[in-house]
Amino acid sequence: MERIRVRFAPSPTGALHIGGVRTALFNYLFARKNAGDFILRIEDTDSSRYVEGAEQYIINALKWCGLKFDEGAGIGGPHSPYRQSERKHIYQQYAEQLVDDGFAYYAFDTSEELENARTAGDANGNTFVYNYTTRNSMKNSLSLPAHEVQQYKLQTNNWVIRFRIPVDTTVSVDDLVRGNVSVNTSVLDDKVLWKKNDELPTYHLANIVDDKLMEITHVIRGEEWLPSLPLHILIYNAFKWKQPQFAHLPLLLKPDGKGKLSKRDGDKLGFPVFPLKWTAPDGEISRGYREDGYFPEALINFLALLGWNAGTEQELFSMDELIRQFDLERVVKSGAKFNIDKAKWFNQQYLKTKKNEELAALYMPVLQEKGLNPPPRYVAKVCGLIKERAVFVSDFWDLSYYFFMTPENYDDKAVKKYCNDTSSDILTSISDILSGISDFSAEKTEQAIHSWIELQGMKTGAVMNLFRLAIVGASIGPSMFDIITLIGKKETLFRLETFLWFIQH
């Protein structure tokens, strides 16, 4: 059986956006599922849109997401090079071959002439299309005598090769997610395949030639490519090449459903559209999922479920589970509006399952920035107590500051709610009891305080909330006894004393 090979083929025109990540993910899952190859090809045939740093960004982003490619830009492989600008020498012969075989032709129209034809078309109320209806009135090797064609080719440098779309034939393809798609060729236009002025192909030619040369078996890409699918089929046929299988993925839409998510959305929408922070050449900075505190596993899990589902009620998938269960047949046809709340929920789920030590390592820099340098083991214990209350590591400080410093102020509402004339006496008693305990463990302290509360016939809630207020400064956090054990006896007594002074003044 033929080896499955897929590619992710972005253009280095800026940061890779989140929809691109999803496309890469589906390619990756499909490749792994079928024990095939996943290739990264850089489609940089438009030098005017080239953006410095974009390729490296794409590679870094895929790496962060855990989408390891087997061949491609940066790592090479048997079909090197994987950057189309470095493959420019191979495309012209294919374009010329198409001309020789009658499937394409030379066109000499200047951009002004094309512009004029379009405006003239607009004036008449119809859109200009370069195809069988107009090509004879344009300047090309179909309309011009041979000697003029030669002359143009020799004397000008801005001619192109256009594909000659046949008239009134139906092209139909079986798309792996959409089923049969068919189009009548009369509505297609004679797309430019190759440009003399920069000796480079356009997307359509480069894409097909490279997919053929790189032995790609499945083309999995965004739905925005569906309209050019008939053209691509026609090109494959013209070359007499076996076409790969196609799968067009539904688009990721903006949350309001008005249009697809695009790079230009930056973070105007209130959430990142890029996996990693991106600094554009003009200095504009866009935030990234990584910098916002998302775990790559959470992002991947979230993205995988946008346009695909396992058909079960499972929501949480590791990469291995995704690989095992992925199936193009279960890809949804309709576009998915982006909902960041769900992404947050996934992050929370993954955060909860992280090891305390791992979280501590992530939290440590935050603490150090505040001038704190607690022992890692202590931080790990704190993380263990607060992690299920957080969505991001960046939530940690607000949830755990009191493990690292004596509260500087006390929550007004909590003070009003829990403080009264008996508070001083209660806290003094607690202080006395605790100071008498030498083994300051959660068990021992809890036992001592609870039996005292019981003895006094008081309400546990009232006492504990007051105690919490004194130690934490607010009505938040894990078990009081876990807290005081961690901060220690001395600090606990100090905080009680401090709070006592506060309520007495």
Place this chain on the structure above:
RNA sequence: GGCCCGUUCGUCUAGGGGUCAGGACGCAAGGUUUUCAUCCUUGAAACAGGGGUUCGAUUCCCCUACGGGCUACCA
């Protein structure tokens, strides 16, 4: 405008001729907890409309509406 693709709770989706139309996020209400969060329970919430076909359509077909994509010597 033309062509293509799509349309199940607010969102992501399951389902598919006869279902109480299921799950998840979010939201609301209870419960657990010394607080917050977690967790548990419950609730509100959907088949775009109209025609067919059929004993029966949310499911199949057609039309309309709406949404999206494409319509470059961009990808």
